Amino acid sequence: MAKAKRTPKWQRDPEGMRLRILEAAKQEFSAHGLAGARVDRIAAKAGANKRMLYYHVGNKDELYLAVLEGAYDKIRSEERGLDLEHLDPPEAIRRLIEFTWNYFLRNPEFLSLLQTENLARAKHLKKSTKVKSMHSPFVEMIRTVVRRGVDGGDFQVAVDPVQLYISIAGLCFFYLSNSATLSVIFGRDLLDKKAKDERLAHMVGLVLAALTGQSVALFEIAKAPKSRSVVAQTV
Amino acid sequence: MAKAKRTPKWQRDPEGMRLRILEAAKQEFSAHGLAGARVDRIAAKAGANKRMLYYHVGNKDELYLAVLEGAYDKIRSEERGLDLEHLDPPEAIRRLIEFTWNYFLRNPEFLSLLQTENLARAKHLKKSTKVKSMHSPFVEMIRTVVRRGVDGGDFQVAVDPVQLYISIAGLCFFYLSNSATLSVIFGRDLLDKKAKDERLAHMVGLVLAALTGQSVALFEIAKAPKSRSVVAQTV
DNA sequence: GAAGAAATTAACCCGTTGGATAAATACTGT
DNA sequence: ACAGTATTTATCCAACGGGTTAATTTCTTC
Known part of the structure; x- marks a missing residue:
């Protein structure tokens, strides 16, 4: 028997493999939901063997939770880079809305994952220790903006920052996810x-x-005079 | 051998059975999504046999579509009873928001079904001939309210009714579904x-x-003086 | 009271799927 | 070069799940 196999069939790359698995799983879970996701498809998409999933991450549920935590981690970290502190309040709110909108546009899987998890009444997320500790300092960021807006006379009311955040997220989320x-x-x-x-x-x-x-339609139109109505539309 | 079986094991009731199947299916699909739903569980919950589902409705997908169509049918019909025509515009909008909010609260399965269907990118809904013909005259209802509001000086801008409807639905939907x-x-x-x-x-x-x-916090507070802040919250 | 249709049940079929076992292959230190 | 460990592959399987087949029971009607 010739010795053969001089070229390695694969390189060892545990960390890379783990990432590819998580990425593949993210796509699969967001495309099909938890129950609809197929472990074999994830493996194939990651260029791996099904056994690898269990070796590197764990069973289907653990895999799902890891994907979910990763998704939250990503948006929270991007949010942190927003620093709205040195914008005047209306501009800060505008930027917050634009960021949220664009983030959702750029990361449709995030929307799907949230939908899936909410369908499961957050059963898995509740088990996560990581996510709970991520409570966004984001809320404080918004609270500060609102306070500044009220103090400076730009805003009429001191709205609850959580309500405001949920409203902004909801306006973006619903349109896109539905x-x-x-x-x-x-x-x-x-x-x-x-x-x-x-x-x-x-x-x-x-x-x-x-x-x-x-x-706001006023200065919105002023900014982009050719778009004929933006918020408003003549009746 | 004694003849036995004098009392009928079951009554014939095709229409009732069909309704029980659809109701059970609605619960199952909204609780577990399409892929997560189990045909056997639906049958059991309907007090029926699995074969009955296929006999009375069809396979799993047809069952799902029937449930979805039923859900749309229900909300559209309730919407029709809203008649906002003879309210002054701000009050009409308030009532629309309250209706939407309460409907979503009273019918959580509707939210779940929508989420599920959107996860599937409306694959099934597109096949439905019924739903397409249900385009809500609702949009026209809203358009009229907005027009009256602008003409009467209550509203500042003639907002696109579809945008407004999506915004209202989104504010309610996101909060509840997530x-x-x-x-x-x-x-x-x-x-x-x-x-x-x-x-x-x-x-x-x-x-x-x-x-x-x-x-609006002003007349909101005026109406319910004891609730201490409503939209606004002192900073 | 028998025939035929409608409704319901019980049992089975068979591809799928998550997960497990064990062996093979690459890497590491010595 | 050898031993030990980490990573990867090739198979297997028991449970499950959707769907079907065929038999059974009730209702209708003539």
């Missing part, structure tokens, strides 16, 4: 460029108008 | 009575303030 059914219902494509631009303008206008008491 | 993960993240129970009351007040305040340009 765009499929909404598009069918309303018979328009909500994901083409124009629709997305209009939505962003609408959300910024809605929230800022509520906070400042002035129709 | 309350499980949000509660974990923020470490507060978002579903107790007080939290729900505050949320409703926040949403009404946000939307009406944006539309009218006046901080």
Whole structure:
């Protein structure tokens, strides 16, 4: 028998493999949900063997939780880089909305994972020790912005930062995560460029108008004079 | 051999059976999603045999679509009874928000079903002929309210009714459908009575303030003087 | 009271799926 | 070069789950 096999069939790369597995799992879980996800497909997509999943991460549930924690970790860390402190309050809120919107656009799997986890009534997330300790200092960031806005006279009311955050996230989240059914219902494509631009303008206008008491459509239109209405639309 | 079996083991009731199957399926699908739902559990919950599902409705996918169509049918019909025409515009918007909020609260399975269907990118809904024809005349209802509000000077801007509807639905939907993960993240129970009351007040305040340009917290507080802040919260 | 249709039950089929076992292959230190 | 360990592969399997087949029971009607 010739000795053969001079070239290694694979390189050892445990950390790389772990990452590929998690990435593949993220796609699979977000595309099919927890129950619909197939362990074999994850393995194949990661260029790995099914046994590897169990070796490197654990069983299906642990894998799912790891993906979920990773997703939260990612958004929280990006949020931290937002520093809204040295913007004047209305501009800070605008930036927050734009960040949230764009993050959701860039990371659709995050939306799907959240939906999946909420469908499961956060059963898995509750078990996570990591995520609980991540309570966003983000809320404090927003609280500060609101306080500054009120003190400086820009904002009319000192809104609860958690409510505000949930509202902003909700305005973005619902539109994007439900765009499929909404598009069918309303018979328009909500994901083409124009629709997305209009939505962003609408959300910024809605929230800022509520906070400042002035129709934001005004300076919105001033900024982009050619787009004919943005929040407002002549009747 | 004695003849036995004088009392019938079951009554024939095809329509009742069909309804029980659909109700059981609704619960199962909303609790576990499409892939997670178990045909056997549906049958058991309906007090039926698995074969009955196929006899009365069809296979798992058809069953799911039937449930989904039923859910849409229900909310659309309730919406039709809202008649906002003879309310003055701000009050009409308030009622719309309250209706949406309460409907979602009363029908949590509807939220779950929507989430599930959107996770599937509306694959099934697109096949439905019924739902497409249900385009809500609701949008026209809202358009009329907005137009009246602008004409009468109550509203500052003529917002696109579809955007407004999506915003209202989104504010309600996200809070409720994601309350499980949000509660974990923020470490507060978002579903107790007080939290729900505050949320409703926040949403009404946000939307009406944006539309009218006046901080709605004012007449909100006037109406319910004992609740200490509603939209606003002193800093 | 018998025939035929409608509704219901029980039992089985068979591909899928999560997970396990054990062997093979690459790397590390000595 | 050898031993020991970490990583990867190749198979296997028991449970499950959707769907089907065929028999059984009730209702209708003539």
